[in-house]
Amino acid sequence: MYDVAVVGQGPAGGMAALRLAEAGHSVVTFDRKRRVGDPVHCGEGLGKIALKNADYPVGDWAIRSVEGNRIRMPNGKSVGLMSPGYSIHRWGLDQSISDDAVEAGATRHEGVRVTKVNRDKDGWILSSKDGEVAKAKQLVVAEGRVPNIVTQIGLQGNEKLRLLPGLQYKFKREDVDFPDTDYFDFYINPRYADGYIWVFPRNDIFNVGIVATNGAKAGLDYFCREHMSVEPDKRVESEIGHRQNGGLIPRDGPIPIFSTKDAYVVGDAAGLTNPITKGGVHVGMLSGQYAAIAIQNELGTGKLSPPSHSVNCHELRGQYWEKSGKALHPDLESHIWYDRIMKRQPWTQQKFVDQSKLIYSLDKRILNLIGEIYDGNNYSKLPWFKMLGVLVRNPDLLPMAGKLLKIKSSLKVTETYGW
Numbered sequence: 001m002y003d004v005a006v007v008g009q010g011p012a013g014g015m016a017a018l019r020l021a022e023a024g025h026s027v028v029t030f031d032r033k034r035r036v037g038d039p040v041h042c043g044e045g046l047g048k049i050a051l052k053n054a055d056y057p058v059g060d061w062a063i064r065s066v067e068g069n070r071i072r073m074p075n076g077k078s079v080g081l082m083s084p085g086y087s088i089h090r091w092g093l094d095q096s097i098s099d100d101a102v103e104a105g106a107t108r109h110e111g112v113r114v115t116k117v118n119r120d121k122d123g124w125i126l127s128s129k130d131g132e133v134a135k136a137k138q139l140v141v142a143e144g145r146v147p148n149i150v151t152q153i154g155l156q157g158n159e160k161l162r163l164l165p166g167l168q169y170k171f172k173r174e175d176v177d178f179p180d181t182d183y184f185d186f187y188i189n190p191r192y193a194d195g196y197i198w199v200f201p202r203n204d205i206f207n208v209g210i211v212a213t214n215g216a217k218a219g220l221d222y223f224c225r226e227h228m229s230v231e232p233d234k235r236v237e238s239e240i241g242h243r244q245n246g247g248l249i250p251r252d253g254p255i256p257i258f259s260t261k262d263a264y265v266v267g268d269a270a271g272l273t274n275p276i277t278k279g280g281v282h283v284g285m286l287s288g289q290y291a292a293i294a295i296q297n298e299l300g301t302g303k304l305s306p307p308s309h310s311v312n313c314h315e316l317r318g319q320y321w322e323k324s325g326k327a328l329h330p331d332l333e334s335h336i337w338y339d340r341i342m343k344r345q346p347w348t349q350q351k352f353v354d355q356s357k358l359i360y361s362l363d364k365r366i367l368n369l370i371g372e373i374y375d376g377n378n379y380s381k382l383p384w385f386k387m388l389g390v391l392v393r394n395p396d397l398l399p400m401a402g403k404l405l406k407i408k409s410s411l412k413v414t415e416t417y418g419w
């Protein structure tokens with residue numbers, strides 16, 4: 001009987017396993033991939049602040065620094081979101097966290113898909129198609145976006161039909177007509193419905209990808225031809241041998257309940273992505289860490305208090321943490337504490353989801369006007385006079401102006417939580 005079983009070794013499950021193994025617990029992990037991290041489902045952009053908040057060191061999987069993000073409107077003008085980041089080898093990050101967990105004492109099974117989870121009086125019984133694979137007192141469900149185990153433990157998973165499809169190609173720098181800058185570029189345009197195109201510079205490669213509900217491949221191929229003057233067939237293989245990568249992303253906010261007695265849902269499995277950027281590595285790592293705190297409390301090696309380095313103890317604490325009520329009672333049951341603390345995070349608030357929907361519902365004209373107003377400035381530095389001028393010339397926008405200004409608070413969360 002292990003103390004903890006973790007299903008899934010992406011960044012969320014990897015982080016939970018690492019922190020629990022470091023605390024001296026017996027941990028067993030499973031991933032259906034033959035090697036953790038391969039294949040990749042990611043654009044491979046990560047905010048530097050993710051590592052700070054998750055207290056995880058940068059490694060050689062981080063291959064290039066960028067200064068921040070530019071949100072580019074259809075007319076080419078941009079709004080800045082200057083949180084610095086890295087272009088990463090995503091397979092490298094996942095392997096690094098999971099390997100660290102193994103080094104700290106976790107037992108890992110790769111190439112094993114957990115198909116069934118039951119409970120008896122002692123704990124959880126995990127099975128694969130070949131029969132029982134482990135027993136554990138506590139369970140972490142980190143299976144990613146498509147619900148399987150989540151529903152077996154009686155919780156509601158992501159709605160499959162609401163997942164957002166993404167696709168990415170890689171091109172050699174010399175094959176494209178595109179400037180090499182130290183920024184992540186995001187192209188918002190109703191042409192890419194409910195999503196956007198990203199261009200992430202790497203060393204000698206560009207990652208170019210899309211999330212969209214109206215045909216990811218068509219949108220991405222169009223962008224490659226029109227904006228980078230490159231035929232999609234010119235794309236190159238990744239370091240681990242894939243000519244494209246993609247997958248589904250939760251975009252509608254988190255699942256209603258994050259945990260049940262002795263079982264914790266983390267990362268994409270819990271719908272935890274940033275609905276604006278759709279990035280989920282950072283909040284996945286954080287949720288894994290919070291689950292580890294709750295489990296340590298349950299197993300008698302820790303207390304129910306947030307990690308001291310976590311961001312909500314500092315910048316955002318006043319805004320969300322304390323406003324949402326008194327400190328959580330230290331005698332709460334561990335799984336209830338986890339559920340409540342997840343619901344207090346800035347990145348799980350409904351208004352964050354609502355404001356992201358507003359951003360992706362804007363038409364071309366409004367996007368272009370926003371681009372004109374900001375014209376390269378950071379989102380936090382609104383040029384008021386310019387904005388008033390635009391409103392005088394476009395009075396029909398007045399009713400919307402208030403709503404648009406509120407988006408700034410969501411961009412602040414994105415800036416603080418990065419990717």
Ligand SMILES: Cc1cc2nc3c(=O)[nH]c(=O)nc-3n(C[C@H](O)[C@H](O)[C@H](O)COP(=O)(O)OP(=O)(O)OC[C@H]3O[C@@H](n4cnc5c(N)ncnc54)[C@H](O)[C@@H]3O)c2cc1C
Pocket residue numbers: 007008009010011012013014030031032033036037041042043044045046112113114115142143144145148149165166167168209245246247248249266267268269272273278279280281282284419
């Ligand atoms: C195209 C695309 C681009 C993206 N770009 C970015 C980006 O640039 N930055 C960013 O931060 N986020 C990005 N995301 C989102 C990000 O990839 C996810 O939010 C992140 O991977 C979530 O981590 P996780 O650990 O919860 O889940 P995952 O990384 O999906 O890990 C889940 C793991 O569980 C394993 N698994 C699943 N079921 C079982 C089972 N039954 N038994 C055993 N193992 C199982 C899977 O093999 C997988 O390894 C992108 C997503 C997509 C699809």
